[in-house]
Amino acid sequence: MITSLLKEVGRGKRGARDLTYNEALQAAEWIVNLEATQAQIGAFFMAERIKMESVEELEAFVNVCRSQARREHVQEGIDCAGPYDGRKKSFYATFATSFVLAAAGLPVTLHGTATLPPKWGITLQDLLLELGINPKQLSQEASLEAARETGVLFVPAEEWCPPLKRLHGLREEMGMRTVLNTAEKLVDYGHSPYLAFGVYHNTVFDRMSKLLTNLNYKKALIIQGTEGSEDLFIERPTRTYQVENGEASLQIIDPDAYGLELPPPEVDWTPAEQIAVTEAVLNGGGHLAFMNQVLLNAAVRLHLAERVDSIEEGLYTCKDLIDNGTAWELYVKWKVSLLISEQQQPLHKTTVTTP
Structure with missing residues (x-):
């Protein structure tokens, strides 16, 4: 035993x-x-x-979780893997970024759970709840259908990976990081060849690069981003490791090199404020720092996934997709698709308002 x-x-x-x-x-x-x-x-x-945890121990927990999860070849895109304990002090740039990427033809997988330790921050599930979508009542087929229509797949991880649900209560009681804080981000629900993976400390770069090599991603970017997320900073350079063909290389991504560096304003973040800023950016407005952060993150991920030849080309591509309304229209289509699917669930009523 x-x-x-x-x-x-x-x-x-x-x-x-x-x-x-x-x-x-x-x-x-x-x-x-x-x-x-x-x-x-x-x-x-x-x-x-x-x-x-060693690389072998992490890999074992990832593979056991994968073996019990629903994983679909619905799209060959990028998995955006941020911490499931959420955000407290920063903009959820990856959420807005996902619709820009999908508008550019790069499918995206997002996933998360209700908040967890150690941070107990705002999660992607909180953002969906703010939109009137209950992830726990969202059927798997509805998520997949929205992904087919828009290129954005959202996975309520505990509904698709039962081990995470079984252990949620214990993790809450422990109140600390465990091996699952890493494993849950690598279940790879969409069989994505590309990965943007957030870490807290650069001391884990080597271990994570070996792990991602073992897990056979085509290309992955390990990012020491905002609050340990996969989001690049916009007010200063971000340390990253690019992993490809078993090799890992340090890359410092400096927003100033692209004329984007700008300190973001201090915001008292709530789910409502996260959604308000997301929608402002996708509509071509909002504070320039948040716009720049979305553009930089989208451009870097497009380049990682070999959709553009340079980050500069990615920036022009993404700016056009926001300016011409394509990214916003895709976001509205995704949101309405999930709202309609929830409205059709038995014993659950919600009002659908088309933006």
């Missing part, structure tokens, strides 16, 4: 050893299937946090 493996990872900072991939796979299966007790699962997560 898991006790034997727990002894190996729980011998303290100096005495603990990394599990082999097969050992970690067994531990992950026991944990996600709740074949271990709550105390054993909590102890394992704590021990791994102290020891620091």
Whole structure:
């Protein structure tokens, strides 16, 4: 049982050893299937946090989650993988960016859950709730249909990956990061060849680059972004690692190099304010710092996914898609599609207002 493996990872900072991939796979299966007790699962997560998870251990948890999740070849695009504990102090640029990318012909997968520790911030699910869409009542087929129509797939992760739902309560009680904080972002619901992956600390660049290589993404960008997200800063350079063909290279992306650097205003962020700024940007307005942040993030991701030959070309492409209203129209189409699908759910009523 898991006790034997727990002894190996729980011998303290100096005495603990990394599990082999097969050992970690067994531990992950026991944990996600709740074949271990709550105390054993909590102890394992704590021990791994102290020891620091190895690449093999992370990969095992990712693969077990993937094996129990619904994953669809609905689109060959980019997965935008930010922290599930949300935002507290920054604009959710990746949300607006997704509709610009889809308008440019690059499908996008977004995913998340209700807020989690350690940050307990605003999540993508909170943004959908603000739009009148309840992710927990959103059918998988409705999400897939909206993706086919618009190129943007939103996945309520706990509805598509049951292990995450089983362990949500325990993670809330623990109130700290666990191996799942990484694994949940890499379930890859859309089988995306490209990945934008947010991290908090540059000390994990090497481990994450090896992990993403093992997971066989065609190209991935590891981003030490705002609040540990996949969003590039607009007021200063961002450290990133590009992973391709088993090689990782450090890339500093400086908004000043493209004439975009601008300090964003301080905002008391709420879900309503996040949506208001998102819609302002997609309509071609709002504070210039937020517009620039969306343009930079979209251009870099288009370049990563080989849709444009340079970031500069990506900036021109994305600016045109916002200026001519294409990105806004796609956002409205996606939102209305999900609102209509929710209206059709039994025992749930909502009013659909077409923007």
